[in-house]
Amino acid sequence: MLKSEIIGELENWYAENKRPLPWRSNPEPYRVWLAEIVFQQTRIQQGMGHYLRILERFPNVEALAQAHEDEVLKLWEGLGYYSRGRNLLKAAKIISTLGEFPTSATEWQKLPGVGPYTSAAISSVVNNEKIALVDGNVSRVLARVFLIDDDIRSSKTQKELQHLAQKIIDQTDQPGNINQALMELGALICSPKKPKCPVCPINNHCELLLHKEDPNKFPYKSPPPPKTQRDFHWLWASESNYLLLKKRNESDIWQGLFELPSLQNPKKKYPAAKIIHKGTHILSHQRIQYYIWDIKKWESIPQEFKAFALNEELPALPRPLQKFFEN
DNA sequence: GTCCGGAAGT
């Protein structure tokens, strides 16, 4: 059932069609690790600018290990999932202390921010380890090629896909290339919508095509949990020439980023306050209505806040605030 | 409005 020609087709297709990405031409552990962290949950186009800026500012793990978290988060600003940036720094300090990079997926996975996917991706590419990875692209490719109609979100299905992927990787002496080929195929050909089946290198092995099924219906994904709704009321005093910002520390979104002072009901303390900007910010799990109030003048300066001149570089801000202060 | 994508906390 698992035809070996598939491997050869994938190897050839990948050699001819892979995108020329910076860590592919020079797959040092540092560059591959950084790429895998930046591009978790992130499209290449969206994260490439961030990746290049981080690599330029911190050309190696020793340079990164000495960074301050605020600077890493500033470089991460706008990418989302900020625990990736915080864990990147933690892991850099660990690697720097060890004096060398891990050399197996098991060792890589001990680092913060490195899970099953990332450890397999790095070790198969850097160390030629025969270890399979299953990311969103690979899930979709395998579900279509092998006509798997189970819920792609369930951990049971993910386990089965992991097993299936490992059977493929066991048959190749180029695990890094086959892992990347499956991901690249999912990104370039076997896309979520309108897959380019006519030019797919393994279309004659694809169960979905052989059964004349509709690719848009695979894989099946159960609906996500409902979003929680919340409001943010941020305060800004137009008559002062600085901004008050405080680091977000709680176990909540945007941890480590800075934000304006907030009040549940600004009108109570500042009856003359006016909303100068409002918007909706959507996360996968929250729907945020946010309001920025002009209170003209501070009644009293909240102690825990730091003042930043408006013309100096601001620390990392949540995306809605970053967009607001861009203008 | 719709969809997409890994790790960690619990």
Next chain:
DNA sequence: ACTTCCGGAC
């Protein structure tokens, strides 16, 4: 095993 963490493309 389930929930919480982001932002952008379409």
